[in-house]
Amino acid sequence: KAGVTQTPRYLIKTRGQQVTLSCSPISGHRSVSWYQQTPGQGLQFLFEYFSETQRNKGNFPGRFSGRQFSNSRSEMNVSTLELGDSALYLCASSLDTAGRDTIYFGEGSWLTVV
Amino acid sequence: AQSVTQLGSHVSVSEGALVLLRCNYSSSVPPYLFWYVQYPNQGLQLLLKYTTGATLVKGINGFEAEFKKSETSFHLTKPSAHMSDAAEYFCAVSNAGGTSYGKLTFGQGTILTVHP
Numbered sequence: 017k018a019g020v021t022q023t024p025r026y027l028i029k030t031r032g033q034q035v036t037l038s039c040s041p042i043s044g045h046r047s048v049s050w051y052q053q054t055p056g057q058g059l060q061f062l063f064e065y066f067s068e069t070q071r072n073k074g075n076f077p078g079r080f081s082g083r084q085f086s087n088s089r090s091e092m093n094v095s096t097l098e099l100g101d102s103a104l105y106l107c108a109s110s111l112d113t114a115g116r117d118t119i120y121f122g123e124g125s126w127l128t129v130v
Numbered sequence: 131a132q133s134v135t136q137l138g139s140h141v142s143v144s145e146g147a148l149v150l151l152r153c154n155y156s157s158s159v160p161p162y163l164f165w166y167v168q169y170p171n172q173g174l175q176l177l178l179k180y181t182t183g184a185t186l187v188k189g190i191n192g193f194e195a196e197f198k199k200s201e202t203s204f205h206l207t208k209p210s211a212h213m214s215d216a217a218e219y220f221c222a223v224s225n226a227g228g229t230s231y232g233k234l235t236f237g238q239g240t241i242l243t244v245h246p
Contacts, residue, residue, distance in 0.1 A: 020173075025200040049232035058239060059220065064232025072233050106173055110232065116162045116181035116224075119234060 018043065020122035022107050028128045037125045039111075041088050041109030048090040050082060050120065053104040062105075065090055066112075088101040102129045132223050136237035144245050149193075149208040151240050153221030156167045156202065163204040164222040164234065165195055174220065180204065191215070229243040 021040040029035050041048050049064040049072075061074040065084035082092040088109075094101055104124045110117045137152035146190055166174040166188045178189025185197040195206045204221060218241050222234040 047232050051234075059234075059236040061233045061235070066232070074233070108174075108232075116179075118176055118179060119164075119224075119232070120176070121166075123171075123173040 020107055020109050020120055021127050022105075022122040024125060025123065026126045026128075026129030029097050030116060031097055031099060032126060033097050034093060035127060036091055036093045037105055037107075037127075039090045039109075039122060040093075041090070041107075042120055043121075045109035045111055046088055047110045047112060047117075048084055048088060049108045049110075049120055050090070050092050051106040051108065051121075052076075053106060053124070054102075059106075062092065097129045099129050101127065103127060132161065132235045134221050134223050134235055134237035136219075136240050138240055139238060140241045142241065142243040142245065143211045145213055146210050149206070149211045149215065149242065151206040151219050151221075153195075153204045153206065153237060153241065155204060155221070155223045157223055157225060161223045161225060163195075163197060164224070165189065165193070165204075165206050165218045166222060166236075168220065168239075169216045170217075172234050177206070177219075186219050202215065211242075211244045213244050216242055217225050218242070238241060 023038045047066045050062040064072040068084045079095045082089045106124045107120045108121045110119045133156045135154045150193045164179045165177040178187045180187045188194045218239045221237040
């Protein structure tokens with residue numbers, strides 16, 4: 017069974033640009049969540065989607081947005097990129113959102129903003 | 131609100147020695163607790179989890195953890211370290227539903243170094 021797939025794996029963007037990252041969850045998983053990982057702040061929750069609805073959101077500015085499609089695939093978008101947005105962005109999926117279910121992570125998308 | 135504290139950002143052990151990585155949590159409701167491992171340039175892999183039931187949880191690669199409610203702890207142990215255990219380890223907490231949907235709160239991570 018394929019794991020969580022994220023594309024692209026690596027990308028470099030310029031300040032002020034926008035970026036879209038894509039995530040395909042494990043087949044059958046309806047919950048997709050996103051995390052940002054940086055050396056300074058560690059792993060921080062961005063948002064979670066379930067059946068195309070955002071059900072939870074972390075403490076990030078509105079420049080960070082996401083969506084989920086009917087096939088559970090998800091995208092996140094960061095507009096007006098800042099140097100501080102350089103990070104590893106991790107997508108994760110789980111069967112449902114009961115809290116106890118295992119959340120499986122992809123290998124991440126490395127974003128560098130220059 | 132929930133939080134996780136991992137004691138020690140770096141732990142160094144010799145190959146064959148006991149591994150002990152410490153995790154304390156804070157949660158206003160009964161928690162679900164997880165340990166993940168991250169190898170360089172990779173995502174997170176689940177080692178083990180505690181939801182309900184037996185407080186001693188066994189995971190992959192010989193790791194285990196014990197949920198101690200009175201101490202609000204969930205320390206990770208392995209009797210004998212292998213070189214391949216060198217990685218960064220994250221303790222995480224979640225709760226059932228509500229504002230915790232899909233949300234794991236992570237500790238700051240502990241980098242484990244294993245010396246030959």
